[in-house]
Amino acid sequence: MKIVHVFKDFYPPLAAGITCYIADVADALAERGHEVEVHVAGVHQSRVERMASGVVVHRHRELGRALSMPIAPGLIREVRHLSADIVHTHMPNPIGEIGVFLNSSPLVCTFHAQLVRQRFLEPLYGRLRSRLFDQMAAILVSGEAMASTPELANHVGKVRVLPFGVSPRLVGSGAVHQHYTGPIRLLFVGRLVYYKGLDTLLRAMAMVPNATLRIVGDGPDRAALEALSAQLGLADRVEFSGFLYDRELALSYGAADVFVLPSNSKAESFGMAMSEAMANGLPAVSTSLGTGTDWVxxxxxxxxxxxxxxxxxxxxxxxxLQDPELREALGIAASQRAHDLFSFDKHVDELVSVYQRCRQ
Known part of the structure; x- marks a missing residue:
């Protein structure tokens, strides 16, 4: 099959849950013999790149961004005229969705998250999204919480729950955290953006003296968070590691005791890094948001x-979770849940099955 994925960004260079997921799935599909293209914005000059797996990435020029959305007329134009067995768009991404709406190929979408910061656009964008859902052969969501959102109420017959899988490249041996006896080591992995709630985590750290925190990732809020850490007197217990490639990230999971996801918004719809941590045997501390995180x-x-x-x-x-027995019991259960529900190979198998049915 010729399969085309459409979004606003791609990894590399942007390391985020959705971008890394698209990259992993595109590689896996190409390795299974499918012809795979990805169309995104994010560059000053349009270009085409061929990845080592054979995936062809079309990066379209953007004129700027408004509320995180790229202004990229070339992306609309190119996607509109694509010929493919499946066009798979990742939502929300209004610019790319206009091109997908005008395309005549069989369409699949993954509804990753509701609008949060851009909620005031709902009266206008909601009409486009509803029309696009009308054209979809299948609408994929990561969990039951997303399946029950009001945006999908009129299209429930097309909705399929397909939990994200953990890339095998991010699962290590876990041997490091099994033999450590010092202060509890906390880990956060993700973009340093407003909805991740890292200010809350830093303020909590000030209340837990016998703990260290490693923050893996980068983003626009990094400088403010580093300043808050210093203000709270945490500089010797909080490490900002920046972005880490797969091998170093897997080692970070192995060298931690607990994963923390302190998000504060429904923009956190699943928590892919949390499922990765669980696959590495880490218990998690997360927040109740009424999204897929409560299910993960x-x-x-x-x-x-x-x-x-x-x-x-x-x-x-x-x-x-400073109690090692509680930590171990929860970590074993976390590893088993990740093994049962977040298998990457199973995810790709089911995704291909969806594509095949949608072509018929």
Missing amino acids: NLDEVTGLVVPPDSPPDLATAIGR
């Missing part, structure tokens, strides 16, 4: 779940 990490089963934007509640959960 089960309270008192694979980790602990606390209210968002509450440093005291987050600090209490971290304090509880």
Whole structure:
């Protein structure tokens, strides 16, 4: 099959949950013999790149961004005229979706998240999204919470729950954190952006003296977070590691005791880094958002779940996980849940099955 993925960004260079997911899936599809293209914006001059796996990435010139959305007329024009067995768009991405809406190929979408910061655009964008859903052969979501969102209420017959899979490249041996006896080592992995709630985590750290925190990732909020860490007197216990490639990231999971995802917005729809951490045997502390994160990490089963934007509640959960027996029990359950539900190979198998049915 010729399969085309459409989004606004791609990894590399942007390391985020959706961009890394698209890159991993595109590579896996190409390795299975499919012809795969990816169309994104994100560059000053349009160009085409061929990845080592054979995936062809079309990067279209953007004139700028408004509310995180690229202004890229070339992306619309190119996607509109694509000929493919499947065009798979990743939403929300209004610019790319206009081109997909005008395309006549069989269409599949993954509905990754609701509008949050751009919610005021809903009256206008909602009409485009609904018309696009009308044209979809299948609408994929990562969990039951996303499947029940009001945006999908009129299209439930097309919705298929397909949890994201953890890339095998990000699963290490876990041997490091099994033999460590020092202060509890916390890990966060993700973009340093507003909805990740890292300010809450730093304030919680100030309440838990016998703990260290490693923050892996980069983003526009990094300078402000580093300043807050210094202001709170945490400079000797909090490390900002920046972006890490796969091997170093897998080692970071192995060298931690607990993964923390303190997000504060429904923009956090699944928590892909959390599922990666769980696959590496780490219990998780996450926040109750009414999204897929509540399904990925089960309270008192694979980790602990606390209210968002509450440093005291987050600090209490971290304090509880200083108990090595509780940590071990939750970590074993987390690893088993990841093995059962977040298999990358199974995800790709099911995705190909969806594509094949949508072609018929």
